[in-house]
Amino acid sequence: MHTNVNDLFDNMWAKYLTVTPSAEKIHALLGEGNGKDVINDHIALRTFNIEKVNLDKLAQHFLSLGYKDGGDYDFEAKKLKAKHFEHPDPTQPKVFISELLVEEFSENTQRIIKELVDQIDASSVTADNFLYSGTQWQISSNDYKVLLEESEYAAWMAAWGYIPNHFTVSVNQLTKYETLESVNQTLKDEGFVLNTSGGEIKGSPEVLLEQSSTMADKATVPFTDGDELVPSCFYEFAKRYEVLPGTLYSGFVAASADKIFESTNVKG
Numbered sequence: 001m002h003t004n005v006n007d008l009f010d011n012m013w014a015k016y017l018t019v020t021p022s023a024e025k026i027h028a029l030l031g032e033g034n035g036k037d038v039i040n041d042h043i044a045l046r047t048f049n050i051e052k053v054n055l056d057k058l059a060q061h062f063l064s065l066g067y068k069d070g071g072d073y074d075f076e077a078k079k080l081k082a083k084h085f086e087h088p089d090p091t092q093p094k095v096f097i098s099e100l101l102v103e104e105f106s107e108n109t110q111r112i113i114k115e116l117v118d119q120i121d122a123s124s125v126t127a128d129n130f131l132y133s134g135t136q137w138q139i140s141s142n143d144y145k146v147l148l149e150e151s152e153y154a155a156w157m158a159a160w161g162y163i164p165n166h167f168t169v170s171v172n173q174l175t176k177y178e179t180l181e182s183v184n185q186t187l188k189d190e191g192f193v194l195n196t197s198g199g200e201i202k203g204s205p206e207v208l209l210e211q212s213s214t215m216a217d218k219a220t221v222p223f224t225d226g227d228e229l230v231p232s233c234f235y236e237f238a239k240r241y242e243v244l245p246g247t248l249y250s251g252f253v254a255a256s257a258d259k260i261f262e263s264t265n266v267k268g
């Protein structure tokens with residue numbers, strides 16, 4: 001297990017950038033003084049609810065670094081559950097981890113997912129590099145497409161595995177921008193494509209959190225039957241509001257999160 005939170009996030013950021021070149025450009029665009037003021041609000045990871053690799057197994061990497069449970073979320077239509085975790089040091093990024101409820105899918109989809117997870121060595125799940133190890137399985141583009149019919153999330157997991165699917169800029173801490181609207185406008189002016197599902201801005205000051213995100217970049221996956229470009233990872237932007245004077249809301253908003261998941265969609 002990790003000894004240092006910063007090393008873990010540095011390694012995850014490096015792996016994420018290998019398939020998310022737009023994040024490096026946006027980081028430079030929004031930040032001042034070499035991105036000094038670009039602070040991560042949170043990162044997100046995905047998994048399957050199969051015991052060997054379930055949400056709790058991923059969470060253990062953060063719990064061992066002092067993170068605590070922050071809240072539970074259900075996404076019935078997408079057949080997902082999630083939790084978020086917070087570090088006692090509020091300058092450390094929050095962590096949002098979701099898991100796919102595999103047993104709620106067709107026999108065929110369940111079989112494909114089980115074959116992927118069977119290829120993972122159980123000891124690699126607790127290894128320091130697990131959360132930036134990517135896939136530890138082989139998959140055909142045909143199986144990828146079968147998963148895509150039932151779940152965009154399942155297909156994304158099969159293609160990318162264990163890698164943060166996004167990092168999130170804390171808009172509150174940017175020095176060049178005050179509002180999420182102004183961040184979004186800058187991104188659009190530079191040609192970046194935003195996720196418009198549920199509107200460009202998800203949430204509101206009333207729910208104490210506003211979020212927007214890019215649509216995921218595309219990167220090459222070496223399927224067993226050939227390489228293909230598929231959606232990889234995206235960048236998110238979050239502005240939090242005060243629950244009490246001097247204290248920002250630290251949770252997530254399920255209705256907004258439901259739309260953020262769609263930033264990696266293949267089909268609109």
Ligand code: OOG
Pocket residue numbers: 044045046096098165211236252253256257258260261262
């Ligand atoms: C997580 C989507 C939810 C948020 O900030 O509400 C989320 C995902 O796409 O895995 O990140």
Ligand code: NI
Pocket residue numbers: 042043044096166168236260
């Ligand atoms: Ni997020």
